[in-house]
Amino acid sequence: MHHLLILTKHPDEYRGLVEAAGCPDLAIVASADVADGVARGAHSDILLGDPSRVREALPHLPRLVWTQLTWAGVESMLDPSLRRDYVLTNIRGVFGPLMSEYVFGYLLLIERKMLPRLEAQRAGRWDPTLPGTLQGKTLGLVGVGSIGAHLAATGKHFGMRVHGYTRSSRDCRHVDRYFHGAEKPAFARDLDYLVVVLPNTGDTTAIVDAEMIDALPSRAVLVNVGRGRTIDDVAVVAALTSGRLAGAVLDVFPEEPLPAASPFWTTPNTFITSHTSAPSFPTDIVGVFVENYRRFHRGDSLLYRVDFERGY
């Protein structure tokens, strides 16, 4: 018999979905409260939870073998003061489609001139202004993991060219051209949309720097759906304020909620979307957990295992 401890904001919904999936040999304790959960589930060998709750529970679960996070972002689990004597898996696959909805939703809002068109409508004015189109435009992805690969596929569906800037990987069939290392200006030069989809690791801090931003055409729009620290926000604010960059769609920030004093609130042509681009919907998360539990139960290797050293 395995013992699962669920520590999430909505424990009853998660418990109901796991139970409905009929996992064999599995007893479940679920709570939103870490102290309550570890008291009732102290013998758990499996933990399913939000990163902040998992972090707090780790010292209290001596039999822990496997932790399934409900998020993609793992940086809070990489703190060297935390134990690493267990298998950590995160969520991948399910965020690609959600990120595609977010990114292409905003790209189409911009191309199709939806906001000026709505203003015309409110003024009672027939507005036959031609829209733009994504066809033939160039999408640049900084980071081409599972989410970036899904964005690349959606870009191809809409007839875009897709360029990728990666450390070394070049295995996504939907990316037309790869750039690495010192090729930031060459990568940025032809882009219509620069979409950043990187996790926080030591290597990714401010990877989108003034060199990359200054090389973008003035028509370009920056979209950040990864982590706030991966872009040099001073350079981004400056480029948007001076008009050297046409716009930005920012879902993530170094500090969240975005502080009232942040210059982003008043930066022109900027959309702020409050870290909502790819929420963890319980049905999606439980789908990944159940597949991994079946593997765990059979003794097979798990999907989406995190390498503590690489940080993803």
Next chain:
Amino acid sequence: MHHLLILTKHPDEYRGLVEAAGCPDLAIVASADVADGVARGAHSDILLGDPSRVREALPHLPRLVWTQLTWAGVESMLDPSLRRDYVLTNIRGVFGPLMSEYVFGYLLLIERKMLPRLEAQRAGRWDPTLPGTLQGKTLGLVGVGSIGAHLAATGKHFGMRVHGYTRSSRDCRHVDRYFHGAEKPAFARDLDYLVVVLPNTGDTTAIVDAEMIDALPSRAVLVNVGRGRTIDDVAVVAALTSGRLAGAVLDVFPEEPLPAASPFWTTPNTFITSHTSAPSFPTDIVGVFVENYRRFHRGDSLLYRVDFERGY
């Protein structure tokens, strides 16, 4: 030698694109003015033009063999008073991608709550409200021709179920379930989005009637990108006003520009987009023309030939 008369709003752009394509044995006359064009191109056997100009030029081109329209909509060419002793081709294929951008742009605007999120931003408020998602939602298409098929493919890309209401066709592999004839209520009952993409023919007038609209769930949104007369606009305004229908995105109307007195201007939860969903970009149109000219020159059958009797 063939003789092409171009009659479009932007004749020089069209002429330049056709010339750049290097069509063999082709002399070109181009004008925005019909009287000028037919005077200089009276011997033309090929006509490439906007429907209104084509209509006016038809009586003056005795050698006409083939007309390539720059539009998808052919209804103005079906007037029984007009000659039919020539091959008429319209534009298909290129509008599917543009319509997908339009339709899914607005679906995502709605699902991702972009307008309320923008209001929160303008108020300086961090707004972590969860978005909706297209995944698992049901898209209902009224009309599954080449444009509908592209919308169906895009719906599948975003993880939607796709239902189709057609006269009899059922050959699109991206449509999960087909409905016909008297099945309007069964078709409408489970839809999240009802997208109408029908041409104007005698058979399609008000095909989206009170019976279909009243069978929709109250969460449903109507999108019309076909022709204005295909929906019963009185029933649509009533359903939107009473809240029995959640919203509408309307690109086409029985009379365009939409008259100032139209109730649509003040109907709640309605987007009016001034017939801009799929403009005829000259590069796309000339691409179709050039492919058809190669076929014409070889004596092969042409793409997208219109059947005057069926009306499409």
